[in-house]
Amino acid sequence: xxxxxxxxxxxxxxxxxxxxxxxxxxxxxxxxxxxxxxxxxxxxxxxxxxxxxxxxxxxxxxxxxxxxxxxxxxxxxxxxxxxxxxxxxxxxxxxxxxxxxxxxxxxxxxxxxxxxxxxxxxxxxxxxxxxxxxxxxxxxxxxxxxxxxxxxxxxxxxxxxxxxxxxxxxxxxxxxxxxxxxxxxxxxxxxxxxxxxxxxxxxxxxxxxxxxxxxxxxxxxxxxx
Numbered sequence: 001x002x003x004x005x006x007x008x009x010x011x012x013x014x015x016x017x018x019x020x021x022x023x024x025x026x027x028x029x030x031x032x033x034x035x036x037x038x039x040x041x042x043x044x045x046x047x048x049x050x051x052x053x054x055x056x057x058x059x060x061x062x063x064x065x066x067x068x069x070x071x072x073x074x075x076x077x078x079x080x081x082x083x084x085x086x087x088x089x090x091x092x093x094x095x096x097x098x099x100x101x102x103x104x105x106x107x108x109x110x111x112x113x114x115x116x117x118x119x120x121x122x123x124x125x126x127x128x129x130x131x132x133x134x135x136x137x138x139x140x141x142x143x144x145x146x147x148x149x150x151x152x153x154x155x156x157x158x159x160x161x162x163x164x165x166x167x168x169x170x171x172x173x174x175x176x177x178x179x180x181x182x183x184x185x186x187x188x189x190x191x192x193x194x195x196x197x198x199x200x201x202x203x204x205x206x207x208x209x210x211x212x213x214x215x216x217x218x219x220x221x222x223x224x225x
Contacts, residue, residue: 003102006125007132011112012037013090016128019135021177023191025100026217028133028148029083029093031056036084038110042077045104047097048174048194049073049083050219053149054091057084069151070219072172072194080108092149094219096174098192137177137215147222154218161208163216169198171218178214180207 003017012035019026031037039059049058055068059082066086067073075081085091097104103119110117138144138157146153155176156163167173172194179190180203188207189195 004134005128007128008120009124009126010037010120011035011114012085015095016132018094018133019176020100021137021191023100024096024098024176025102026135026174026176027095027097029095030090031083031085031093032090033085033088035090036111037082038107038112038114039080039082040105040107040110041080042075042097042104043106044077045097045099045101046077046192047075047095048192049075050094050096050172050174050194052092052094052151052219054085054087054089056091056093057086058082059084069221070172072196074194082109094174096176096192096194135217150222152220152222154220156216156218158214158216159210159212161204161210163210164197164200164204167197167218169196169201171197171220173197173200174217174219176215176217178211180204181209181211182207183209185209 007014007016013030013032015027015029018028050072051067051069058065058067061080105119107114133148138155140157143154143156174194175191177191180188188203
């Protein structure tokens with residue numbers, strides 16, 4: 001099913017697809033103040049979360065972590081988690097999934113009575129408003145710039161490990177396509193991964209090969225400009 005033209009209404013807010021290719025799907029989520037997603041897991045896919053605006057708590061079955069812009073979190077397959085908006089204006093989040101499968105969902109606990117139920121059906125869908133973000137892959141060695149949720153989003157096509165030197169160590173990079181490879185073509189950091197630049201710089205001391213089709217995303221607060 002294609003989600004490109006719709007927005008999915010949730011009891012906690014809404015979400016919509018902002019980017020998709022054969023490897024990953026990137027969703028924009030808005031969670032209203034005090035509301036939370038279900039305590040759920042994805043048995044077959046890995047997800048990465050990046051907080052764009054507002055503050056939140058990401059909870060697991062035993063731990064809870066406070067997050068704010070531009071914090072990131074990688075969530076492995078099968079790990080139950082929930083996100084609650086704690087900021088007065090709610091929280092805006094990017095969620096990247098790989099492989100692409102929105103229906104890979106198991107709900108354990110839910111504030112809205114959805115325990116054990118699957119992903120929302122078509123009755124929760126509405127046409128996507130024109131101001132919703134849609135990201136396009138840039139041309140070779142180019143960058144596309146977008147603005148959303150008080151953030152500047154940069155999408156770059158890179159082909160050489162030297163791209164890492166353009167970023168400060170505390171920045172994060174989300175791989176949308178391609179990635180960092182060993183000499184024998186094993187992904188060290190690839191599509192769906194959200195990685196701190198300082199980690200990539202350490203990896204690049206050994207692994208210097210970049211897939212020729214690599215597309216990365218960086219996120220920066222508008223008020224830091």
